[in-house]
Amino acid sequence: MGLILSKPSEMLRVNVVFLREDKERILKILQEAGVIEIEFVEAEKIVREYEKLHSLAERVNSLLQRVKGLVLDVSVTGVEVSSIDITRIEKDVTELESEVSLVEERVKGLRRLADSLRTLLEAVNPLPGGMDAAEIYYEGKRVSSLLFHGELEAVEKLSEEVSSLGVAQVYVSGEHASLIAYIPSRDLNKVISKADSLGVWFPSKQLLEQVELKGDVHSLRVKLSERIKELEMEASSLEKKITETVRSRSEVLGKYLLILENQMQRYRALGLTTDLRHVSAVTGWIPKDSVKLLENLVRDYSAPVFIEYRSPVKGVDEPPTKFNNRGPVKFFQVITRLYGVPGYWEPDPTPIIAYSFALFFGIMNADAGYSLAGLLAILLFLDKLVEDPRSPIYREFKGALISLNIVSFILGFLSGSIFGGLLTDVFGVSVPSLITVFNNPLEFIKLALLVGFIHINIAHALATARFIRERRIGELLNEVGLFTTEVFGIPYIFKEFLKYDIPVLSAIPKDTLLHLTLLGLLILVAGNYLAMKGLGFMMWVFQLTGVLGDVMSYVRLAGIGMSTFYMAFAFNITVKMLMEGLASMLPGMAGVILAYAVSIPLLFIIHLFITFLSMLGAFVHSLRLVMLEFLMKFYDGAGREYSPLSIIASKRIVIPG
Known part of the structure; x- marks a missing residue:
């Protein structure tokens, strides 16, 4: 490496x-x-076998989905993968599906009946409580009566039809209405057909068999409510039975799912x-x-x-590309992947990404208190926020976060920054500072620009090495011209206009610096012409000014770092004033206790919030600098990662609750 x-x-x-x-x-x-x-080589038979396995895996997963909130850690050995027959898995899954299906059909039937009874209750509610319940459905030799229920407009149209044949009694309830039709028995089917065409509901004989039409309407309402409640309870009980049935076999199902995934890998290989x-x-x-x-x-x-x-x-x-990084550097492979996996013939930039990212994050989050709080949060809570803490990608990400916060802690400790000067501002405890640059805005900005200048030129140096390797003459001349212009042009500007001498380079005579700068510009123009033909005569200007823009982008290192410090400083001073005010409200020790009782929880909440903002801001802006200002200059990332045929030894199955 x-x-x-x-x-x-x-x-x-x-x-x-x-x-x-x-x-x-x-x-x-x-x-x-x-x-x-x-x-890959195509094989029709293997595709069919693979699809069969995939279908069986989906059936297993469908069964597991019935257990909400299930978290299942399963593992298999190579012996189990080889010895457990797929026919046995299919037989066990089919038996469990049949068992679950029977209960589910019963649940659906209960739910349908409960819904129908609920509709009947809605139809009965507008009726007078003292009405004889038998009038809801009566079919005699000469006269019949039947209950209808629906939207008011439809019921009124049906009432006109019924009135021409017999008697219609309408009971309105808001936008809906119920109707009791008293008609000759020979006309009953005619009225029912009319109700169907109007979308008006009426109870079937099978539904009314579930309740006894005895007594008055009030007692019928009570019986319907009780019956609906019983049906819902029975359905819920059966659903729990389904859940418990699947849960009791979830370990076996999890193993089956893992075995099927391994078999699918094997069949992919067969293909x-x-x-x-x-x-x-x-x-x-x-x-x-x-x-x-x-x-x-x-x-x-x-x-x-x-x-x-x-x-x-x-x-x-x-x-394919197999990363070959060691130690903490390997944790930053997750950042490299975000941009793209390096091609096999392309160098892997993970080491320089690791150093750069850690430095940028450390500078922007240079506070021992916030970095220590971040470390504790990562170690105690981060695993609980992901489905599978054992995932290799997640372990890399977690390792990167831990490494970043360790760097932040070291820089924060050396600069004497603990929760933005909390000990000094609030409690009056002096904290020594070995690095003072982070506390001086002007010096901090200078440091950020220097870091940016060095980092950008490292990117251009790596781009130069790449173009030499690939023998791309135009792009190579671009980089040489740009570098020459920078090296000699910057000292010339400082010496001529700012009257400031840069060590070593300023010893070169002013005219020589100017001539070398012009030579660099000439090489830059020639390189752009070779790369872009006529357009290159204009684009060199943007390339030259782009370097300035790239370097200025690194001012965010100081901006984010100072914003965190001054936000914490402002809150610390505010809480200090609050403490003094509260302490003066009550005499003696009582005032001190009140001040601390209010201020300590407030400080905890404030600095917890700043910890989150500081870490988020430092991470996002470090990512931006590494990806947009750095990697784009020399790195393609168009490779594919090595993914061998292997046994999946473990898996976490999480069913959302």
């Missing part, structure tokens, strides 16, 4: 050839080895194999340092296998 740029792990093209009858066995070995990224008459072959990429592992594993299984390796050819092959 380099100090500034690292080189991805060296990859080899690998071809694994084996007998066709050993195909599944060899793929199990490759999956257990977990070191080969296999390239990636090339079949001949008697042999099959798998082709892909393997890290050079994993070759021995693969060979030893194949040797242990005593399988007849031929393995061939070759080094990738630049311009022909595009192997």
Whole structure:
């Protein structure tokens, strides 16, 4: 691993050839080895098998979704993945689905009945309480009566139809109305058809069988309410039974889901194999340092296998990229991924990103109190905010946050800043300061500009190295011209206009500085012409002024750092004044106790809020400087990350509550 740029792990093209009858066995070995990224070859049969496994996995997941708030940590061994038959999983899942389905159908039936009874209750509510409940539905030889309910306009139209045949009694309730029709029995079906066409509801015989139409309407309302409540309770009880049934088997289902995912990986690999008459072959990429592992594993299984390796050819092959960073630097791979994974032939900028990001974050959040509070929050609470704290990407992100706050703590401790001077401003405790630049706005801005100037020129130096490597003459001349103009032009401007001598460079005669600066401009114009032809005669101006804009962008280091300090300072002084005021309200110790009882919780809330703002601001602006001002000048990030066929040994399944 380099100090500034690292080189991805060296990859080899690998071809694994084996007998066709050993195909599944060899793929199990490759999956257990977990070191080969296999390239795709289409296979129709395998696609069908894969889709079958995917469908079964979705069925398992559908069952687990019935347990709200479920958090399940499951793991499987290679033996379990190989020994548990898919037929057994399908049989167990089908049996559980049937059991759950029967109960769910019962629940749906209860819910439908409860909804129908609720509609009946709404229809009955407008009726007089003393009315005979039997009038709701009566079918005699000559005369019948039936209850109808719907929107007022529709019920009024139905009333006109009923009135032409018999008697209609309408009871209005807001925008809805109920109607009792007393009509000849021979006309009952005619009225029902009319009600259907108008969208007016009426109770079916099956529904009325659920209640006894005895007594008056008031007692019917009570019975309906009680019956609806009973149905809802029974449905809820059955839903709990479904949840408990699935929960009791959730561990097994979780294992099944993990096994299915491993099998799907294997079938993806089966689809990636090339079949001949008697042999099959798998082709892909393997890290050079994993070759021995693969060979030893194949040797242990005593399988007849031929393995061939070759080094990738630049311009022909595009192997996947496996990061090769060590120590705290590897935590910042998550930042590199945000911009893009480096191509295999491209240097990995993670080391320089780690140093830059940590420095920027530390400068903007240079406070021992806020960084210590951030560390405690990360260690105690961050794991609870993610679904799977064991995820490799999350562990990198957490490690990066911890590293950033450690740097902040060191800079804050050296500068004597603890919650923005809380000890000094509020409690009068003197805190020594070894670094004073963060407390002096003008010096802080100078430091930010110096950091920006150095950082931008590191980016241009890396771009120069890239263009030399790629033999891009136009872009190379751009960088050389820009660098020459900066190195000699800045001392010339300082010496001629500001009467300030920069050490070493100002020793060069003024005319020589001017001539070298003009030479740099000439090279810059020539480089732009070679890169962009006629347009280059204008674009060099924007390239030159762009450097100034890039450097000025780093003033945010001072801006964010000072805004945090002065915000904390203002709140500290305000709370100090509040403490003094409260202490003077009561005599003696009582006033002091009152002042501290009010101020300490207030300080805690204020500085908790500032901690969040400080960390968020420092992280976002560090990200901006690294990505927009730095990486864009020399880095493509158009690679793909190494993803080998391997066993998924563990997984966290979280069902939102």
